[in-house]
Amino acid sequence: MSMGVLHGGELALERLIDYHKAKANFLSLNSAETELDALLNEERPDFKKLHRCVAKMEMSGKESEAVMKLRNAIRNAEPHKAYEFEMLLVETLIYQGDYTEAKSCKCLEEKYITDARRPLYKAIIYISLGYRRYQEDAINCWKEFKQIREEFKRPGKVKDAQLIKISTKFDKFKSVVISLKEDIKEVHRKAKKYK
Numbered sequence: 001m002s003m004g005v006l007h008g009g010e011l012a013l014e015r016l017i018d019y020h021k022a023k024a025n026f027l028s029l030n031s032a033e034t035e036l037d038a039l040l041n042e043e044r045p046d047f048k049k050l051h052r053c054v055a056k057m058e059m060s061g062k063e064s065e066a067v068m069k070l071r072n073a074i075r076n077a078e079p080h081k082a083y084e085f086e087m088l089l090v091e092t093l094i095y096q097g098d099y100t101e102a103k104s105c106k107c108l109e110e111k112y113i114t115d116a117r118r119p120l121y122k123a124i125i126y127i128s129l130g131y132r133r134y135q136e137d138a139i140n141c142w143k144e145f146k147q148i149r150e151e152f153k154r155p156g157k158v159k160d161a162q163l164i165k166i167s168t169k170f171d172k173f174k175s176v177v178i179s180l181k182e183d184i185k186e187v188h189r190k191a192k193k194y195k
Contacts, residue, residue, distance in 0.1 A: 032056035033065060040073040040085070047084055054092055063096045083107050090121050097184040099128045116152060119144035127177045142170050 036053045039045050057066040070089040074082045086107040093102035102108075103125045108118055123141035126134035 032060060033062060033069075036066065036069055040069060045081065045084070047088075050088060051091075054088055058092065058095055063092060066092055067096070083110065083113065087115070087117055087121075091117075094121065094124055094128070095180075095184065097128075097181070097188060099125045103129070114148060114151070116145050116148040119148065123173070124177050124180075127174055128181045138174075139170065142173065 032053050036050070036057060039050045039053055054066045054070070057063065067089065070085050070092065074085045074089065077085055086105050090102045090105045090108060093099070093105075102121065108122055110118065119141040123138045123145060126138035126141060
C-alpha cells in the first residue's frame with residue numbers, strides 16, 4: 001500500500017462510507033484481538049490490515065481493548081509507527097464517540113508530515129463536538145483536507161460515487177458525519193439499556 005493511499009485519507013474515507021455496510025462473520029470478529037496483537041508487534045506493520053482489524057474489534061464490541069492496545073503500542077513504538085498507531089487511535093476514538101479525547105491526540109497537530117487524515121479527522125471531530133460552535137474550524141479543516149487529497153490524487157482510483165461526493169462536497173460530508181454521530185449515540189443508548 002502506498003503512502004498516498006494512507007496519507008491521502010482514502011482508507012479513512014472508505015471506512016466512513018462502509019460504516020453502515022459492515023458485515024463480518026463471528027469467527028472473524030473473535031480472532032481480531034489476537035490478530036491486532038500480532039500486527040502491532042510486527043517490525044513493518046501492514047497498516048491496511050491493522051485498520052481492518054481495529055474495525056473488526058469495534059464491530060465485536062471490543063473498542064476499549066483496541067484503544068488500550070493502541071495506546072500501549074504508541075508508547076513503545078518508534079516515531080513513524082507511533083504516529084500511524086496514534087492516527088488509528090484517533091479514528092477509533094471517533095467511532096467510539098470520544099471526540100474530546102480524539103481531539104487531544106498529538107498526531108493531529110503534526111505539521112511535518114503531509115497527511116489528509118489529520119484535517120479530515122479534525123473536521124469530523126469539530127462537526128461532532130457541535131457544528132455551530134466549531135463551524136469555521138470544520139470548514140477550514142475540510143478545505144485543507146481537500147487540498148491535501150488533491151495532491152495525493154491517483155488517477156482512476158476512486159470509483160465509488162458516494163466516496164467522491166463526500167470527498168468533494170462539504171454539506172454531503174457533514175450529513176454523513178452527523179449520521180455517524182447519531183448512530184454512535186444510539187449504540188451507546190442501547191448499551192446502557194442492556195447493562
